[in-house]
Amino acid sequence: MTSNGDATLKVVPVRHRGRWVGVGAALLFIAMLVHTLFSRVPNGQGSCHPGKGVATCWRFAWNDVGQYFTTSEILHGLLITLELTPLAMIIGIVLGVILAVMRLSPNRLLSSTAWSYTWFFRGTPVFVQLYFWLYIALLYPSFSIGLPFLHYVPFTHVAFWHFDSNSLFTPFKAAVVAFGLNEAAYMSEIARSGLIAVDEGQIEAATSIGMTRGQTLRLVILPQAMRVIIPPTGNEVISMLKTTSLASAIGVSELIGAATNIYTGNYKIMALLIVASLWYLIVTTILSVGQFYLERRFAKGALRTPPPTPIQRIRRDLRGIAAKFPTGHRKFAEVGQ
Amino acid sequence: MTSPMVEARGVRKSYGGVEVLKGVDLTVVRGEVTCLIGPSGSGKSTLLRCINHLEKHDAGELRVEGHLIGYEARDGKLYELNDKQICSERSQIGMVFQRFNLFQHLTVLENITIGQTKVKGVGSDAAVAKARELLARVGLVAKEKNYPSQLSGGQQQRVAIARALAMEPKLMLFDEPTSALDPELVGEVLDVMKDLALSGMTMIVVTHEMNFAREVANTVYFLDQGVIEESGDPKVILSAPASQRLKSFLSKVL
Numbered sequence: 001m002t003s004n005g006d007a008t009l010k011v012v013p014v015r016h017r018g019r020w021v022g023v024g025a026a027l028l029f030i031a032m033l034v035h036t037l038f039s040r041v042p043n044g045q046g047s048c049h050p051g052k053g054v055a056t057c058w059r060f061a062w063n064d065v066g067q068y069f070t071t072s073e074i075l076h077g078l079l080i081t082l083e084l085t086p087l088a089m090i091i092g093i094v095l096g097v098i099l100a101v102m103r104l105s106p107n108r109l110l111s112s113t114a115w116s117y118t119w120f121f122r123g124t125p126v127f128v129q130l131y132f133w134l135y136i137a138l139l140y141p142s143f144s145i146g147l148p149f150l151h152y153v154p155f156t157h158v159a160f161w162h163f164d165s166n167s168l169f170t171p172f173k174a175a176v177v178a179f180g181l182n183e184a185a186y187m188s189e190i191a192r193s194g195l196i197a198v199d200e201g202q203i204e205a206a207t208s209i210g211m212t213r214g215q216t217l218r219l220v221i222l223p224q225a226m227r228v229i230i231p232p233t234g235n236e237v238i239s240m241l242k243t244t245s246l247a248s249a250i251g252v253s254e255l256i257g258a259a260t261n262i263y264t265g266n267y268k269i270m271a272l273l274i275v276a277s278l279w280y281l282i283v284t285t286i287l288s289v290g291q292f293y294l295e296r297r298f299a300k301g302a303l304r305t306p307p308p309t310p311i312q313r314i315r316r317d318l319r320g321i322a323a324k325f326p327t328g329h330r331k332f333a334e335v336g337q
Numbered sequence: 338m339t340s341p342m343v344e345a346r347g348v349r350k351s352y353g354g355v356e357v358l359k360g361v362d363l364t365v366v367r368g369e370v371t372c373l374i375g376p377s378g379s380g381k382s383t384l385l386r387c388i389n390h391l392e393k394h395d396a397g398e399l400r401v402e403g404h405l406i407g408y409e410a411r412d413g414k415l416y417e418l419n420d421k422q423i424c425s426e427r428s429q430i431g432m433v434f435q436r437f438n439l440f441q442h443l444t445v446l447e448n449i450t451i452g453q454t455k456v457k458g459v460g461s462d463a464a465v466a467k468a469r470e471l472l473a474r475v476g477l478v479a480k481e482k483n484y485p486s487q488l489s490g491g492q493q494q495r496v497a498i499a500r501a502l503a504m505e506p507k508l509m510l511f512d513e514p515t516s517a518l519d520p521e522l523v524g525e526v527l528d529v530m531k532d533l534a535l536s537g538m539t540m541i542v543v544t545h546e547m548n549f550a551r552e553v554a555n556t557v558y559f560l561d562q563g564v565i566e567e568s569g570d571p572k573v574i575l576s577a578p579a580s581q582r583l584k585s586f587l588s589k590v591l
Contacts, residue, residue, distance in 0.1 A: 204391060205438035205497075209452035209504055210428025212420055219455060223442045301442045301484035 038062075064271035068262065069278070077258025078279050084175055084244040084254060089237055091180025096187025101217065103192055114188065121185035127246055129182055133174035134250045137165035175247035183240060190232045194225030226298040234291035238284050245276075255279055340403035342367045342508055342539045343388060348397035350383055357383045359563035360397065365508075365541060365556075370534045372550040372571070373543045375560035376586060381543040384560070385510050388541065389430040390423055401430065401508065428456050431501030435513040437493040439485035445472070445496050446481040449503045457504065464503075471499040475529050491522030495529055502533075509533065511542040547591055551575050559583045 041059045057063065068074060102114035121129070144162040169177070198221050206216040248257030259272040296307065308316065343365035350358040357380045365371045373381040386392040387399060390407040399406045407423055408415040418426070440448050449468035453459040459467070472478050475495040485493050494514055501509060511530065515523040527549050534540055534553050544550060550557050550571050557571040559580075567580045578584045 199438070201434060201436050201438035202440065205432075205434065205440065205500075207391060207424075208389060208427060208430075208432035208434075209500065210424045210456040211452070212424050215455055219451065220440055224440075227442075298442075301444075301486060 060274065061268065061271040064268050065274050065278070068268070068272055068275045071262075073253075073258045073262060074255070074275060074279070077253055077255040077276075078283075080172070080252065080254040080257075081241065081244050082283070084172070084179065084247060084252070085237065085241045087176045088179035088183055088244070089240055091176070092183025092187045092236070092240075093191075093233070095181070095184035097191045097222075099184060099188035100191035100195055103188065104195060118185045118188055121182050126178065126182045126243065127249070130175060130178040130246055130250055133169055133178045134171060136169050136174070140165055143168065171247070171251045174250065175244065175252050179240065179243060179247075183236065186236060187233070190229055190236070191225070193232075194227075194229035195221060197228045198224045223298070224302075227295075227302055230291070230295050230298055234287065234294070237291075238287055241283055241287070242280060340400070341365055342402060343541065344398075344400045344403075345384070345388075346398040348384065348387060348394050348399055350380075350387060350392060350394045357563055358387070358394070361560070361563070361565055363558060363565065363568075365539060367539055368537045369555040370540045370542065370553050372554040372557045373541065373560060374545070374547070374550060374557060374586075375566075379560040380563045381560050382512050385432075385512050385541060385543050388508075388510060389427050389432055391432075401426070424456070428452070428504050429507050431504060431506035431509040433494070433497050433501055433509070433511045433514050435516050437485070437490070437497045437517070439493055439497055439500070441485055443484075444481065445477065445483050445485070445488070448485070448496060449500050452500065452504050467503055468499070471502050472496075474502075474532075475499050476525075489522060490518045491525045494518065494526045498526075498529055498533070507539065509538055509540045511540065511544070513543050513545065515544070515546060545590060547575060547587070559586065561586070 037060060039059050040057060099114040099117055102110045103118075105111050105114075142162060142164050145160050202220055202224065203216055206220040211219065244254055245256035247254055248260055251257070253261060255276050259276040263269045263272040293309070296309070299307075341364050343363065345361055345363040348358055348361045348363075349356065357378075361380070361384055363371075363384070373384065375381050383392060387394045388401065388406065393407060404426075405415070406426065407418055409418055409422075410416075439445075440451065443451060446465065446468050449471060450461065450464040453464035453467060454461055469478065469481065472481055475498060477492060477495055477499070480488060480492060480496075485496070488496065498514075514530070515526050518526065523546070527546065530540070530542070530549070531553055542549070542554070554571045556568060557574055558568040559566045559574070559578075559582075561582050567574055567578060567583050574583065575587065578587060
C-alpha cells in the first residue's frame with residue numbers, strides 16, 4: 001500500500017443515486033397529500049357547507065372538525081370508549097393468563113378445555129359474539145347461583161342469587177363481556193408464548209430452592225414472561241380501543257356511536273369521522289408511550305443496558321451536536337445534560 | 338453410627354423405555370465430598386436430580402438422612418408426598434446447575450434473598466444480611482446490585498452457589514458446575530467449592546474435573562451405562578483403576 005502512514009486520508013461514502021430518486025418521489029407525494037388536506041373548494045362541494053358567507057371552505061371541513069372536537073356528546077363517547085377498553089382488556093388478560101396456564105397443564109382435560117375455548121372464541125366473529133351476549137336472554141332467560149343440577153330434583157332447588165338476563169346484560173355490559181371473552185382467546189396465546197419462552201432451567205432453579213409450583217409461576221416465570229407478553233399485549237390494547245367501536249351497533253354511545261348520532265342529524269359525516277379518528281390517534285399515541293416505558297421496566301435484567309428513553313435520546317443528540325462546537329458554546333452543551 | 342446423609346439402594350430410572358439408571362447403590366457420609374464421574378449419558382446427572390426429586394425414580398430406595406425422598410412409608414405402603422412436603426424437603430438440599438440458572442429478572446442480591454423470604458419466611462432485613470455475608474464468602478460483595486446478565490459465567494456460578502447456601506442446606510448437589518465456563522474461570526468456582534468442602538458441607542459433585550476429584554473428594558463413583566462400575570478413594574481408583582472401562586475413560590479425560 002502506498003498510502004501507509006498517511007492518517008489524513010478522507011473517506012468518501014458511496015453515493016446512492018437510486019435512493020435520491022425515491023426520496024424525491026416520496027417528498028412530491030407528501031407535498032400533494034398535505035396540499036389536499038389543507039386546500040379549499042368552492043361552496044357546496046364535498047363536506048363544505050354553504051350559507052356562511054364564505055366563497056370557499058376547507059375540503060376536509062376543518063372548521064366543523066374544530067367545532068365538534070370537544071362537544072360534550074363526543075367527550076362522553078370518548079369516556080365510554082375509555083371505560084370499555086380497559087374493562088374488556090382486564091377480563092381478557094386475567095382469563096387469558098388462566099387459559100394459558102391451563103393449556104400448559106399436564107392434565108389433558110384442563111389443556112383441552114383451554115384449547116377449545118380459544119378455538120371457539122377465535123373462530124367466530126366478535127360482531128356475532130356481541131349480539132350473542134346482548135340477546136343472551138333468548139337462550140338463558142335468567143341466571144341463578146345455587147347448587148348445580150338440583151332443579152331436576154323436586155323441592156331441592158335453592159338459589160343463593162337469582163337475576164334476570166335482560167336486566168343484567170345491558171348493551172354496555174354485553175359489550176364488556178363480549179370483548180373481554182373474545183380477547184381472552186387471543187391473550188391466552190400471547191401469554192402461552194411468553195410462558196414457554198422462559199428457560200426451563202429457571203423453573204428447575206426455583207424448584208430446587210423449594211418454591212411451590214404456584215410460587216414458581218408467580219415469582220419466577222410470569223415476571224420473565226412479561227417481557228415477551230407486553231409488546232403484543234400493547235398491540236391488543238390498541239386494537240381493542242378501536243374494536244370497541246363495534247359496540248355502537250348494539251346501541252352503546254361510545255366514540256363512534258356519538259359521532260354517528262351527531263352526523264345522522266346534520267350529515268357532517270366526514271367531519272365527525274375525522275373528529276373520532278383524531279381522538280383514536282391521540283389515545284393510541286399516549287398508549288404507545290406507556291407501552292415503551294412498561295417494556296423498559298420489564299426488560300430489567302434481560303438487557304445489559306436498557307434502551308434510552310426518548311428524552312435521554314434527545315439529550316444525547318443535543319450533547320452530540322454541542323460537542324461539535326468549540327468551547328465557546330459550552331453553555332449549549334450544559335443544557336443537554 | 339448415625340444414618341448416612343444419602344443412601345441409594347437399587348435406584349432405577351427410565352425415560353420412555355430407555356433405562357438410564359439400572360440399579361444404583363451409593364452411600365454418602367455426612368460431611369464428606371463425593372464425586373460422580375463418567376462419560377456423558379452414563380446417568381450421573383439423573384442420579385443427582387433424583388436425590389432432590391427433580392426427577393422421580395421408578396424403583397429402588399433413595400434416602401436422605403434416613404428419610405425416603407418424595408415418599409412416606411406408612412402401613413407397609415409408599416405414599417407419594419404432596420407438592421408442599423416435597424418442596425420443604427427440597428429446600429434443605431441445595432443444587433447448583435451447569436448453566437447457573439440464576440433468576441434473570443432479579444439482581445444478585447434478590448437472587449439470594451428470594452428463597453429465604455418466600456420459602457423459609459425469613460424477614461427481609463435478616464435475608465439481606467445473610468445474602469451479603471454469603472456474597473462476601475464467594476467474593477462478590479461489589480456485585481449485589483448487578484443483574485446476572487452483567488456478570489461473567491464464573492461470577493454467575495458463584496452467585497448460584499450463594500443462592501443455594503442461603504437456604505442453609507444440609508446437602509449440596511453440583512451438576513457439572515464448571516462445564517459451561519471458560520477455562521480461565523473454572524478455578525474461581527472450584528476455589529469456592531473447595532472452601533465449602535473444608536467447612537464441612539456434605540457435597541455430591543458431578544464433574545469432569547479429575548484434579549478436583551482427586552484433591553477434594555473423599556469418595557469417587559464411576560458411572561457407566563447406568564451402573565456404578567467402580568468406586569472408592571480417588572487417590573486409589575483414579576491412579577490405579579481396577580476396571581477396564583474406568584481405565585479407558587481416564588485415558589480420554591486426563
